[in-house]
Amino acid sequence: MIKYRKGYDIDYIRLIEMFTEAGSDVETDNFKDLVQMVENSALVLTAWDFDYMVGFVQVEFDGKNALIRNVVVDSEYRDKDICKNMIDKVLTCYPGSKFTLKDDTKDDLLYESLGFKPDENSAGLYYKF
Numbered sequence: 514m515i516k517y518r519k520g521y522d523i524d525y526i527r528l529i530e531m532f533t534e535a536g537s538d539v540e541t542d543n544f545k546d547l548v549q550m551v552e553n554s555a556l557v558l559t560a561w562d563f564d565y566m567v568g569f570v571q572v573e574f575d576g577k578n579a580l581i582r583n584v585v586v587d588s589e590y591r592d593k594d595i596c597k598n599m600i601d602k603v604l605t606c607y608p609g610s611k612f613t614l615k616d617d618t619k620d621d622l623l624y625e626s627l628g629f630k631p632d633e634n635s636a637g638l639y640y641k642f
Contacts, residue, residue, distance in 0.1 A: 515568075515595060516561045517602060521552055523559050527566040531585040539583055555579075558602055560586070560595045568595045572603055579607045581614040600627055604641075614639040 525548065529541045541547055551557055551571065560568030567587040573580040581603055586595045604612065604627070614629055616637055624631070629639035 514562075515590075515593060515598075517599065518559050518561060519556060519606075521554075521557055523551065523557065523569065524566040525551075528569055528585075531566075531569060531587055532583070534588055535585045537583065537585060556603065556606055558599050560590075560599060562590065568599055570599045570603060572606075574607060574610070578611045578613065579603070581612060581616075584614070584616050597623060597627065600624075612641040614641070 525544065528551075529547070532539045532541050539547075539550070554571040555574035556572040558568075558570050558572075559566055567590040568585065570584045571582050573582065581600065584596055584599065586599075600614070612629070614624060616624070616639070624639045627641070629641045632638035632640060
């Protein structure tokens with residue numbers, strides 16, 4: 514059973530593995546910078562299969578606008594709606610906010626099913642107002 518956790522207590526080794534597997538452009542060579550990226554987030558949400566981290570998303574928030582970044586899910590768990598559930602949980606944390614989702618996987622169908630619209634001018638950006 515997948516459990517979701519808010520907070521900065523994450524498995525950084527798994528996070529690096531998931532970023533690498535996903536082909537993310539997040540710099541994972543400098544551990545200190547990676548920790549700082551996570552800890553400077555307004556919200557970090559992770560998905561866990563017992564003690565094994567299988568999903569991660571971070572959010573930046575300025576009081577009105579939320580930027581959802583670095584949505585990654587372990588490839589063996591992608592058919593379990595973890596990405597959808599994590600984004601749904603983020604949306605409920607910031608009701609009434611404008612959302613921008615930055616993701617290079619271009620999972621348009623998933624994001625559109627959650628009410629996001631692709632930005633015609635910027636690849637990998639999706640909006641929800």
